Amino acid sequence: MAVLIRMPEVLANVTEAAIQSWLVAEGDTVAADTPLAEIETEKAMIEFAGENAGVVAELLAPTGETIAVGEPIAILRQEGDSDADVDAVRPSGGASNAAATPEEPAPPAGAAPDSAPEPAPRDLDEAAQAPTEEAPRESGESGERLFSSPIVRRLARERGIELARVTGTGPGGRIVRRDLDAFVPAPARAAAPAAEPAPSGSAPPTGDQPGEAVPLTGMRKAIARRLTESKSTVPHFYLTADCRVDELFALRKTVNESASRKISVNDFVVKAAAQALADVPEANAIWGGDHIRRFETVDIAVAVSTEGGLLTPVVRDINALSLTAVSATIADLAERARAGRLTQSELEGGSFSISNLGMYGVDEFSAILNPPQSGILAVGAASQRPIVTDGELAVGTVMTVTLSADHRVVDGALAAQWLQAFRARIEHPFSILV
Structure with missing residues (x-):
């Protein structure tokens, strides 16, 4: 069959x-x-x-x-x-056609056409797992039936779009998602009295304004949704520290002279962050809604910039890996992230994230948490700066880091302890290797 x-x-x-x-x-x-x-x-x-x-x-x-x-x-x-x-x-015909549209009985004489919106499914999984349900959402002005999937009908409701005004380009005139994305409402006819004009700058962009409308990719939509949720619902607070990294740079040079692969500053940072989470295990946690979940092993997400947006693959059980193994794992995840070859399991989990913009010359920044993780460390560029040691002015190589923490999971004193532990590891880098 x-x-x-x-x-x-x-x-x-x-x-x-x-x-x-x-x-x-x-x-x-x-x-x-x-x-x-x-x-x-x-x-x-x-x-x-x-x-x-x-x-x-x-x-x-x-x-x-x-x-x-x-x-x-x-x-x-x-x-x-x-x-x-x-x-x-085949969906377009046959006894087992799950996408076929059942005939609907004609409405009783005198009854108004049924154009009320359908009740929303209880959840998205229900909508996705249901048959294609190409029953008409509503009818056009000429009385023809309009066919669309549950996903399209849900999106139309959310966007306030009447499907009767959308031209379907799918099989048999079916309305598909790209038709909603391309739909531009016709300008409304003027009504009297005219509405008072909105203040300058408050009107939403329209199609006749200059510039290019770039359609959102699935990844960009996910980034927008998750970070908006994070910034609006997670109580962020921030701690900043300057780390002197002269010894780190010297050790890295020595290691790379004999290492099987080149170790980056970011590899040291990720390893040091994992060790600091082991030093302060209360910070190795996530928010669980009605509980805080703490972990024995340390899994850290590392931000990777790709053509489509930012991905955060997770390096597992870092403290069980050598620095060389951490470096190789990060390189492999970054390469596959840019090629679009990561699996979902590699993008899930972790209690903490690292975002490093130092290679772009950024001195200092703060990052947005990736819920339900407890923290994210924003790493700036290392640069030579004047420093004072024992009352003497000198020049040292300094790297500024900023910890964004979820106050529901980590209090200020605990975050300060973690940052102190991280700074100690970075400024005494031999501790990272042992």
């Missing part, structure tokens, strides 16, 4: 994703576990492998279009299947 392949829930709690690229073509013979497509979610690119062997009969999902989990994306013809078997599972 032909197999209808549906958009998988490739990552936990993901309700929609997009086919970034197909790795097979129609007519290809595939074995079980053959990679079929690269699927893009908000944070990662996942290679999706099928569970069945056969011949690719039809690719149903275009690349780049956001599709709800559970919607059909391809048909696989198995040995002995006829064209009728393929037609039987």
Whole structure:
């Protein structure tokens, strides 16, 4: 029997994703576990492998279009299947068509058309796992039915868009997400009396203003949502320290003369931060809503800049790794982050983050927490500055770091203890190696 392949829930709690690229073509013979497509979610690119062997009969999902989990994306013809078997599972027709639209009974005479919005699903998972439900959301002015997925109907409600005003470009005129993204409301007709003009600068941008409208990627939307949530709901507070790093630079030079790979200043910083969390274990924690969860091992997320935005892959159990192993792990995660090859498990977890902008010449900055982590350390550039030692003026190499902490998890005194422990490690770098 032909197999209808549906958009998988490739990552936990993901309700929609997009086919970034197909790795097979129609007519290809595939074995079980053959990679079929690269699927893009908000944070990662996942290679999706099928569970069945056969011949690719039809690719149903275009690349780049956001599709709800559970919607059909391809048909696989198995040995002995006829064209009728393929037609039987094709969404556009056949007895098993989950996306077919049921006929609706005509409304009773005199009844008003049913144009009230549907109740929202209880949660996104319910919407994603439901059948495609291409029942009409509403009817256009000419009475034609408008077909759309639950995801599209939800987004239309959130954006205040009447689907009757949107032109569908999907199969059979179906309204897909890209149609909502491209929709520009027509200007409203003037009404009397005219509304008082808004103060200058308060009006939202419109399509006739100069400049380029850059569509949001899934990653950019995720960054915007999570950081807005963090900044508005997490009680941040900040502590700053200057660390003298002359000895660190000298030790790094010595290590790199004989090391199997070059060790960066950031590698030392990550290792020192992990050791400071072991020195002050109360800070190695996350916010759990109704509890604080503390950990025995230290997992730290390291910020990596990619073309699409910032990713924070997690280095696990750092204190069990040598400095060289930490360096190799960070390099591997950064390379795969920029290539879009991280898995969700590599982006989840961690009690703490490191964000280093020193290589860009930034002297000092503060970073936004990545909930539910307890802290993030913002690392600036090391530079020569005047310092006073025992009453004597001298020149030293100094690096400024700023700790952003979640006050629900870490109090000021505890954060100060952690920062003191980190500074001691950085300023006496041999302690990092032992």
